[in-house]
Structures are given as structure tokens and as C-alpha cells.
Amino acid sequence: MKFCPKCGEKVEGMKFCPECGCKIEDTSNKDEKEVVDSTTITIDNQKIETPHSKKKPRIGCIIGLIIIALFIFGVVVGINEMSKNPEKYETTQENTADTEGYMDLAIQTLQTYNPDANIHIMDYKEWEVDGIIYIQSTFDTGSDIDHEFLIRCPKDGTQVFILQVDGDTIFYNQDDEIEYMDNVGKSTTQNKAETKERAKTVSSTKEQHTTASITPHKQNLIIGMWEGDWISGGYIEFQFLDNGEFYCSTYYDGSSNSTNGTYWVEDNNINLDTGEIYPVQSVQNDLLKLETYEGVYELHAVSV
Known part of the structure; x- marks a missing residue:
């Protein structure tokens, strides 16, 4: 229903007021103007939030909080697991050899x-x-x-x-x-x-030294198998044969090392063709004492 803005006469569907002759403007497209999108409605240049637009940000915040909570939970669980089983997550250099x-x-x-x-x-x-x-x-x-x-x-x-x-x-x-x-x-x-x-x-x-020069008396005293500790955690075996050959084995740190060659006894020394010279401090039936760089080694006789 429209009325004349000047005299108040009913002017529905008219261009001029029959009472005062005032021109009546067509405001059918201006009375209510709505612009609707996913979040707001505009009525007479005023933006009004719809119920849908209010719910969407709330849902997004809730989802974001859930994701953050799950991330923090995963980090805490991971740290706890690594502290319980560090060997599973330990990064080591590959055990390889060139x-x-x-x-x-x-x-x-x-x-x-x-x-x-x-x-x-x-x-x-x-x-x-x-x-x-x-x-x-x-x-x-x-x-x-x-x-x-x-x-x-x-x-x-x-x-x-x-x-x-x-x-x-x-x-x-x-x-x-x-x-x-x-x-x-x-x-x-x-x-x-x-x-x-x-x-x-x-x-x-x-x-x-393809053949050994043996002093018979001294050589006869040391012929046989001798063994003993030589350093902390280390163990050594010597075997002197009557043909002038010797065999030596050392055991240390879970591994072993063996060598052999010829020997000769001269001036109360045991000479090995590998370059070592061991002065004999004393020799008995069951104990051979040799002077070395590290001190005196006591080697006990072993039955073979």
C-alpha cells in the first residue's frame, strides 16, 4: 500500500496524487534489497548475520582445536615411547668397511x-x-x-x-x-x-733364518708349551719345538693372533726370527720367566 508523501492520499498504482498532484516515485526496487551469500544478508544497506554464518566459524574452531589436541597427544606419546625404548630410535653410522x-x-x-x-x-x-x-x-x-x-x-x-x-x-x-x-x-x-x-x-x-742355531742345553729346558697372562685381559701361548720352530698365539679383546717361525737360544736369550729377543730370567720344570718390555712374564708349562 502506497500513500502520497505530501498529503497522505492513497496513491496505489498511481504516478500522481489525485488530491494534490504530487508526483509519486516508483520505489518498488528500493524498499527492500537483499544480497544473500553464504554468511550474510543485506537489507536496506544493513548486514545481518544468518544462523548458518554463526555456526560455521564455531565448527571450524572446534575442528582446529581437535587437530591441535591430537598433535600434542601424538608428540607426548612419541617422546614417552622413545624414552622407554631409546635403542629402537637410535641413529648409528653404518658398520661398513672401505x-x-x-x-x-x-x-x-x-x-x-x-x-x-x-x-x-x-x-x-x-x-x-x-x-x-x-x-x-x-x-x-x-x-x-x-x-x-x-x-x-x-x-x-x-x-x-x-x-x-x-x-x-x-x-x-x-x-x-x-x-x-x-x-x-x-x-x-x-x-x-x-x-x-x-x-x-x-x-x-x-x-x-731357515734353520735355527740352537744351544742344546738351554733349548732342551724350554722345549714344550708355555702359557700365561701378558696384559690385562690378554692371554699368550708359546710352543717351542726341538727342531727350532716356535708357535705363538695371543688372545685379546675377543680376537686372536697367531704367528710362527724359528728360534734359537744364545747368551741366555730366546731369539725369535721375527725380531724379538727375550732374556730368560729363570726356567724350571713348570715355570718360564721371560723379561719383556712390559716386565717379567711368567709362563706355565702345559702338557701337550
Whole structure:
């Protein structure tokens, strides 16, 4: 229903007021204007939130809070699980060895004192003791001397390369530091040149003593098997034969090392062709006392 804005006369459907002649404007498109979207309604230029628009933000907030709560719960559960079983989540370096690189180093070292030898690998084996991987191989240099290398690979990833020339063992660690160790555990730090010279001396000495010079009386006293502790946690066995040969085995840190060669007794000393000399402090039927770098070793007789 429309009325004249000037005199108030009913003017429904008219363009002019019949009473006063006032022009009546068509306001049918302006009375109510609605603009509807997903969240608001606009009526006469006023925005009114609909019930739907109020519910949607609330639902979004609730979902967001649930997601945050689940994330926090997962973090707490994960931390608790890691604290109970740390070994399952521990990141460690792979227990691997640069076998090819160490073999090349071994061959190069052997070639320094066997320049004319055709060096090749005879055998290869790998085993594990107490979590430490051992890789070992024997090299053929065309002589009667055995040359071996051993790689120790502990759990922490460090690798130790060991080149062994009969009773002498040369250690190469990953920093290229070298340590010489004889068959009874005496070690001295040497540089590469000194170590290679030592290896050449051992090789030459081994070749020269194909037969031993034995002092009969002293030799008869020490013939047999002897064994005893030589360092903390270490164990050694010596066997002296009447033909001038000796065999020695050491056991330490879950591994063993064996060597053999010839020996002779002279001036109350046991001389090994691997370069070691052991003064005999005393020898009885069941006890042999030898003077060494580390002190006096007491070796007990063993029936064989």
C-alpha cells in the first residue's frame, strides 16, 4: 500500500496524487534489497548475520582445536615411547668397511719391500664378535712369509686397518696414523717410513733364518708349551719345538693372533726370527720367566 508523501492520499498504482498532484516515485526496487551469500544478508544497506554464518566459524574452531589436541597427544606419546625404548630410535653410522681402499693400501705397503713380487689376494673372510665386524684376507707375495690384513669395524663406525707380517702387526687407522705392535703386545708409534723399514727388516730376517742355531742345553729346558697372562685381559701361548720352530698365539679383546717361525737360544736369550729377543730370567720344570718390555712374564708349562 502506497500513500502520497505530501498529503497522505492513497496513491496505489498511481504516478500522481489525485488530491494534490504530487508526483509519486516508483520505489518498488528500493524498499527492500537483499544480497544473500553464504554468511550474510543485506537489507536496506544493513548486514545481518544468518544462523548458518554463526555456526560455521564455531565448527571450524572446534575442528582446529581437535587437530591441535591430537598433535600434542601424538608428540607426548612419541617422546614417552622413545624414552622407554631409546635403542629402537637410535641413529648409528653404518658398520661398513672401505674394503677396496684398505686392500689397495695393503698392496702398496707390501710392494715397498717386495717390489718384484706379483701380489694377489689368496682368501677373504668376514665375521662378527661382540658387535665388531672383522674382515680378513691373506696376500700371496711369492715368498714363504704370510702377509695378512684385518679390518676392525666397531659399532661407532671407526675402522682400523691392520697389516700383519708374521709376528709383526702394523696398524693403520682412518687418520693414517701408524702403530707397530709385536706379537707380545709391545707397541710404539712410528711414522710410515719407519714402519715400512721395520717390515723390510722382518721380511729379510725371516728369509735368512731357515734353520735355527740352537744351544742344546738351554733349548732342551724350554722345549714344550708355555702359557700365561701378558696384559690385562690378554692371554699368550708359546710352543717351542726341538727342531727350532716356535708357535705363538695371543688372545685379546675377543680376537686372536697367531704367528710362527724359528728360534734359537744364545747368551741366555730366546731369539725369535721375527725380531724379538727375550732374556730368560729363570726356567724350571713348570715355570718360564721371560723379561719383556712390559716386565717379567711368567709362563706355565702345559702338557701337550
